Amino acid sequence: MAGVYIHIPFCASRCIYCDFFSSTDSSWRGRYVDAVCREWTMRRHELEGEPVETLYFGGGTPSTLMPAEREQLFQALAEGIDWKACREVTYEANPDDVTPEFIASLKDTPVNRLSMGVQSFSDADLSFLHRRHTSRAAVEAVERCFAAGYDNLSIDLIYGLPGQTIEGWRANLRQALALGVPHISAYNLIYEEGTALWSMRERGLVKECDEELSLQMFDELIDRLAAAGYEHYETSNFARDGRYARHNTSYWKGTPYLGLGAAAHSYDGRTRRFNPASLSEYIGAIQTGRVAYAEERESADSLYNERILTSLRTCWGLDLSRLRADFGEARAQYCLEQAQPHIRAGRLALDDGILRITRAGLFTSDDVMSDLFWVD
Incomplete structure (x- = not known):
């Protein structure tokens, strides 16, 4: 059993808290998709014959791809992946992109799980975070997915925002629970160095949420989701009816995976490989027939420490x-x-x-x- 992760680094706009590798320059998209397809051909042997059980498209914003670009990726991946044996194919999407046309374009693909970066059901929070959707758009996107038969849905939420109140967080949770999605991921806002949010804090433009209030929000999250039948199966993840995120669970259980695309990581149980966080460097390497990654052999100490970290989560x-x-x-x-x-x-x-x-x-x-x- 193995997993494949594909990084789609393109975004229509950049959120102030995000430190993932991404670009708002869509002119690279065609060359990038070509490169990912070629990388798959060059590197799929690294899975050593293990069947691919999970496939995850993350970002960035995978939903910014055009249908033809998505089709090109799936056609390439079909050389090496048995879709009948691949139990979970997750596609990340921004609520604004989840139009009837988008959902229709997914119907002819193996995608069977959608993960939406909602982050908040407060328009004020969304504006602060520089998200490009509204609360209403997020609700409609979820409802649209259910109506189309995509019931394996996950949404992301963020708590501990500057100025956020416990009442505001409770309203977020009420709306999330009212939608009935089977999986919810919720994260305490982190100020990552190099992000716009980090800069705003350093310049005194925002003040971090009080730690006691963040803890209260975390407690509220656990209590309300437990009462609604969600299992708290990982520090930041909750699922009903056994709808765990299989791909992410495989990370925590040490399952080998192959990461494709700029800034993607891979792990075979012994060695980690890291693709460059640069579109030009990544595409340039692949176009000349070279693998783009650097690699690092894990020591027994680092593998032990990782076992502690992933298992106890x-x-x-x-x-x-x-x-x-x-x-x-x-x-x-x-x-x-x-x-x-x-x-x-x-x-x-x-x-x-x-x-x-x-x-x-x-x-x-x-x-x-x-x-x-x-x-x-």
Whole structure:
């Protein structure tokens, strides 16, 4: 089993908080799609015969592609992917792009899951974030997908915005729950260096949300979604009826994946590969028949630390017997010893050899996990 990720870096406009590699210059699109198709041909052997179970189009904004460009990608991917065996094909979309024509153009593709970057159902929040859709447009986009038979939907929300109130966040959650989407991802706003939001804070134009208020919003998120039947299966992700994001879950479980496109990453269980975050460099390399990536062999220490990080983010937790089998007794014992203060404080729980972050430890989970890292 393996996954394929395709990065579509084009956006109609840039959001103030986003630090993903993206471009608003659509003149590159045709050459870029050609390059991704060629990269797939050049690199699909890296999956070592593993069947592709998940495919994810992320961005950027994949929904900015034209139908012919999307068709070109799927035709190329068909050489190597058995669509009947590929269980999840996710396509990210901006609500403004989810028109009847867009949905109709997806009907002839293998896409069976849509992920929409709603971020907020407040027009004031959306304007602040420089999102190009309105709250009404987001609601209509979701309803349009359901009406067309696309019921495997996920929406993204952001909380902890400057000036956001707990009442405003509750209104967001009420609207999200009223739509009945089976999957919701919710993230605390992060000020990433190099973004417009970072610059605004540095110049005193915005003030970060108080940490206690962000924690209150996180608690509200967990309580309301649990009451509505959503399982909190990963730090920022909630699903009903087992509708986990299979592709993202494979990252947390260490499944190999191949990343195509500028700034895309790949992992085969031993080595990580990183494509350049540059359209000209990426396309130039592919056009001359060269792979574009740099690579880094993972050490035992880094693989151990990643196991801690990815496992404890999920409801499945960290299996200590598997940790012992993969990394040895010394590291497993070290992990258990380092966990003891957090177990006593109620931030971690140990049950039948599985270590999990508790509700009390969720908001400080980064600190909890870092204490378990192996540091020479």
